[in-house]
Structures are given as C-alpha cells and as structure tokens.
Amino acid sequence: MSEVKVKNHEIVIPGDILAEGTLKYGEGVIRRGNLYYSTIVGLFQDKGDFIQVKALKGKYIPRPGDLVIGKVIEVGLTNWIVDVGSPYMAVLSANNATEKRFDPVKDDARRIFNVGDIILTKIISFDRTRDPQIITNERGLGKLRSGRLVEIEAAHIPRVIGKKGTMINMVKRLTRTQIITGQNGRIWVQGKKVEDELKAIETIKKIELEAHTQGLTDRIREMLSNGQEENEV
Template identity: 50%
Template sequence: MGDLVIGKIINTTIVSWKIDINSAYTATLHASTVLDRSFNPLKDDIRRHFEVGDIIAAEITAFNRTRDPVLSLKGRGLGKLRRGRIIEIIPAKVPRLIGRKGSMINLIKNETNCRLIIGQNGRVWMSGKTLEIELLIERLIRKIEKEAHTSGLTDRVKELIQEEMKNLEVS
C-alpha cells in the first residue's frame, strides 16, 4: 500500500470510478475521496470530474486479495494528468528507472526540463516542451529498461541526453 500508480478510467458507477492500473485487479476510486464536500450520489454527477479514458496518478490506499485495490488522489502530484504521453515498462525495471536516491529520474528531468511520473505499476507519464523531447525521453527510458543490469548506465544516459539535446537545439 502507498504505491504510486498511473491508471486509466475504464468505467463510472454512481459512486466511484473503475481504474485500469496495469494489474490483474481493477482499482476503485471512490467519489467521496475525490470530492471535498459531502457527496450525494442522487444529486452529484461524478462524470463531471473524470470521464472514461482520463489518465490519473493515484496512490493505493487499501488492497488485499479478497478486495480490489482502492485508490486515493490525496497527495502532492496526484490527480488527472493532462497532455503528455504514457509508455509502459516492465514493472521490475521501475527501481532502475528511478535510480538510487532518485538519481536517474532526476537526471532525465533536469537535463530535458520535462515532467515525469513513474508508477510502480510500470506506467510512465511524461510531458516535455516538445514532441521531440518526449520522443527522446521515451528512447532514454527504453534504453534504461533494456540495459538495467549493466554498469555505467547513468553515465551513458547522461552522455546520450547531452548529445541529443544539442542536436535538438540545432534543429
């Protein structure tokens, strides 16, 4: 519990949303946790907040094998993700993408001036200033995923970013 995930709204009920979190389980986001005021399902239409197809960053607050995961949007950076792109990686590679003490993700963010959210479910949301930068970030993430087991990866990624960013400035 407490894992950050990136999910896609796949269904709406009168009191909640069903979320695809790239898992065998479908997660639930209760309307009462999203709306700050008292929620009345007879008066309030929750579709005004999220629609099927919307992408969200959320935290898992409850889960056991007898019940689907329950999500929350209470927390910094959580909520609906606008613009940007999503890619999926193998969830086991997420720690390498983040890096020791956040070193790899911070390297990518700082060198490309982009926003990145990495879900523990293997989904990565990115938003760069241009499509070219987002495509570069995707190539970097694929490289990290493929070469996660090799040494010197951070240095190779840094060199590649600097080289590619120079090329983008020239274009």
C-alpha cells in the same frame, strides 16, 4: 563455507542453482537442503552474505502506499473502476476522489473522472480478498493532462529512478521534461516540445532494455548530452 554459483547481475531463470551453503536470502530465491534456487526470471544480486533475484517481468501487485498511474475504464454512480496494470482492478469511491461532498442524486461522476482519463492515484488498501482501494483527494493526485504515457515493466521502475533519484532527475534535466513515475510501471512525461517528450520516452525505453547492464547511467548521460550539443549547433 558458502559458494555462489552465478555471477552478480547475471540473468537467471526458475530452477537455476544460485548458491550452496549457508546464506541469507530474499525475494526470488528458495532454499532446498543446502542449495538455493531461483524461482523467477530476474537479475541475480549477490551482496556478500545475502542473495536475491529481482524480477525482470511480471504483473504489478498493488501495495498500500504505492503511487500509481491508472486508466479509468468504468464510471458508476458513486465510484470508478480503474486499471492500474494489475490482475486486480482498483476501485475509487466518491468519498476518496474529491474533498467536496459528493451527492449521487445531484452530481455526475463523469464530471470528475470519465472513461479514458489517466489519473495519478495512491493505493490505500489491498489484501487479495477484495480489489485495491485507491484515492485521488490528496495534494498532487488526480487527472493527468497534456502529456504522454509510457509503460514499462514495473520491476524496472527502481532502475529508471536510480539511487536517490539520480537517473530520473538526470533524464528530466537533459530532456527538459517533467516526469511522474508510477510504481506500477506507468510513467507520465510532459514537456513544452513534442521532441523533448519523445526523447525522454526513448531514454526510458533504453533504460528498461539495458536495466541489467553496468555503466548505464554514464551511457544515458552521454547519449542525452550529445543530443543537446546537436540541437545547439
């Protein structure tokens, strides 16, 4: 016989007793004897015979295959050091940056990416024994231009995206913007009008703030739909 001690979607902290008995458990949960404890600050999720805690805060830890938005902080002869919002700086080597052959004698790395550039990139390897390796030489990756960067907790990115992309697609449509979400908590917003970009950013921040609440999709839809009606008056 198992007993869950906290409500579904309740915020818990390290040391909170979550359940007692025999259950399957995932991230953010540790078992001691017959009791299950939270190991992080997060949102408790009860899925019947499976429990877990989704982190609400914490630094992004790179994983191979992750699409992330980075900031170039240093340019070398044949590589770039990129801040991806992690405790570990990422390294972009010249052969992973462009499809063209790079000659450090003739070519200037700063003409490809310079300090301060915001880039869309992908993690290709990381094992904590060496810094993450990233690439920009695949289709759709590279320097991001004419837009605005917003940063949220990486743990909230799935909520911003929503199931099958429902939340992010709704925000794009109702704010008339293009939005790129990085799995490291960075989001790029681009619209034809400044007010559209600012509305999208305001919406993203609201989703982050209320990520743990129910009925959020309906509230966001109502907020954006009302805003559209006011603009049309």
